[in-house]
Amino acid sequence: xxxxxxxxxxxxxxxxxxxxxxxxxxxxxxxxxxxxxxxxxxxxxxxxxxxxxxxxxxxxxxxxxxxxxxxxxxxxxxxxxxxxxxxxxxxxxxxxxxxxxxxxxxxxxxxxxxxxxxxxxxxxxxxxxxxxxxxxxxxxxxxxxxxxxxxxxxxxxxxxxxxxxxxxxxxxxxxxxxxxxxxxxxxxxxxxxxxxxxxxxxxx
Amino acid sequence: xxxxxxxxxxxxxxxxxxxxxxxxxxxxxxxxxxxxxxxxxxxxxxxxxxxxxxxxxxxxxxxxxxxxxxxxxxxxxxxxxxxxxxxxxxxxxxxxxxxxxxxxxxxxxxxxxxxxxxxxxxxxxxxxxxxxxxxxxxxxxxxxxxxxxxxxxxxxxxxxxxxxxxxxxxxxxxxxxxxxxxxxxxxxxxxxxxxxxxxxxxxx
Numbered sequence: 001x002x003x004x005x006x007x008x009x010x011x012x013x014x015x016x017x018x019x020x021x022x023x024x025x026x027x028x029x030x031x032x033x034x035x036x037x038x039x040x041x042x043x044x045x046x047x048x049x050x051x052x053x054x055x056x057x058x059x060x061x062x063x064x065x066x067x068x069x070x071x072x073x074x075x076x077x078x079x080x081x082x083x084x085x086x087x088x089x090x091x092x093x094x095x096x097x098x099x100x101x102x103x104x105x106x107x108x109x110x111x112x113x114x115x116x117x118x119x120x121x122x123x124x125x126x127x128x129x130x131x132x133x134x135x136x137x138x139x140x141x142x143x144x145x146x147x148x149x150x151x152x153x154x155x156x157x158x159x160x161x162x163x164x165x166x167x168x169x170x171x172x173x174x175x176x177x178x179x180x181x182x183x184x185x186x187x188x189x190x191x192x193x194x195x196x197x198x199x200x201x202x203x204x
Numbered sequence: 205x206x207x208x209x210x211x212x213x214x215x216x217x218x219x220x221x222x223x224x225x226x227x228x229x230x231x232x233x234x235x236x237x238x239x240x241x242x243x244x245x246x247x248x249x250x251x252x253x254x255x256x257x258x259x260x261x262x263x264x265x266x267x268x269x270x271x272x273x274x275x276x277x278x279x280x281x282x283x284x285x286x287x288x289x290x291x292x293x294x295x296x297x298x299x300x301x302x303x304x305x306x307x308x309x310x311x312x313x314x315x316x317x318x319x320x321x322x323x324x325x326x327x328x329x330x331x332x333x334x335x336x337x338x339x340x341x342x343x344x345x346x347x348x349x350x351x352x353x354x355x356x357x358x359x360x361x362x363x364x365x366x367x368x369x370x371x372x373x374x375x376x377x378x379x380x381x382x383x384x385x386x387x388x389x390x391x392x393x394x395x396x397x398x399x400x401x402x403x404x405x406x407x408x
Contacts, residue, residue, distance in 0.1 A: 052266065062256065064378040068391055075398070174268040187272055190394045194279070 007036045007203035010180040014045045015094035017176040021122045022189040028111045042101035043168040057091045083123045093129040099152040211240045211407035214384040218249045219298035221380040225326045226393040232315045246305035247372040261295045287327045297333040303356040
């Protein structure tokens with residue numbers, strides 16, 4: 001008897017990344033509609049960019065592309081019916097919310113927590129890398145913010161985000177968002193639909 | 205009486221650019237279906253990359269992205285039902301065919317000529333920057349290859365490609381393909397449909 005595996009998609013994202021914002025806001029409903037399970041894989045883009053010799057986002061380093069990106073984001077948010085405000089600080093540091101996301105990656109609140117952090121960065125234009133920012137998001141979900149923050153900042157949890165980032169690097173990830181279906185890589189929010197279709201086709 | 209302007213799209217492309225290949229092969233039929241007029245704007249990417257301090261394509265300079273791009277191209281060509289072979293030389297120089305394309309930009313053969321040069325680069329895996337390559341494409345269209353080549357290589361035509369490239373730079377173009385609808389920029393084959401829709405909506 002043929003027992004098909006449920007389709008799975010690995011979703012690598014960063015809270016500082018504007019194109020990750022688009023995918024974080026869209027992925028749960030798109031994946032659910034196709035019966036695809038999302039594995040949330042938060043990681044740090046900064047160390048990867050630094051390995052390429054870049055001190056910050058290429059959207060900052062390359063001014064022509066940077067100017068374009070904000071036009072592109074405004075248009076895409078209209079297309080997807082997502083709220084949008086160009087952040088006054090970019091890219092925003094996101095170590096603490098990423099540590100919490102890594103902690104919650106297999107918990108039912110990961111999607112909503114991630115959307116709230118993204119909304120704070122790309123709609124409310126507020127800092128996200130503070131205990132207050134993360135607590136606000138957790139409390140809004142009726143979660144024990146202090147306990148989760150303590151767990152995220154514990155000595156034994158801290159190295160996990162670094163290891164996850166090293167794993168991203170080893171997979172050849174060079175930007176965010178990136179999707180994997182088994183070892184097939186899809187880069188960028190523009191490929192989210194193709195990646196989900198690929199997951200479904202592979203599972204059949 | 206309201207006299208709507210016919211929608212127009214400026215299409216900036218380079219024969220050495222793999223993502224330009226996708227748009228060159230697709231644009232005429234997609235634009236015709238929406239009643240959009242395409243203005244073909246061939247230009248040189250090399251001088252623009254060099255202004256960014258890059259000696260060649262970022263797909264060569266950044267090996268992670270380079271490895272990904274060939275996977276992405278194979279998948280996209282399957283999706284669009286386009287033939288595809290990864291070129292053994294990349295990016296291929298394309299000055300001569302670009303000069304000819306600039307000469308033919310307003311002539312009825314520009315689309316088919318451009319597709320033939322692209323097919324030679326990304327399907328036949330052959331050099332495109334030679335008089336033979338360009339003559340083959342022109343003759344296949346029953347055009348006077350020798351006369352056109354002579355015109356393209358004439359002293360007064362040669363500076364036009366440089367000027368066209370300077371215009372691209374002044375517009376903030378940083379890669380290919382790039383589409384403009386009036387002063388609205390769309391970068392990459394992934395935005396071709398959005399750019400055409402924008403042209404139609406603007407014309408209404």
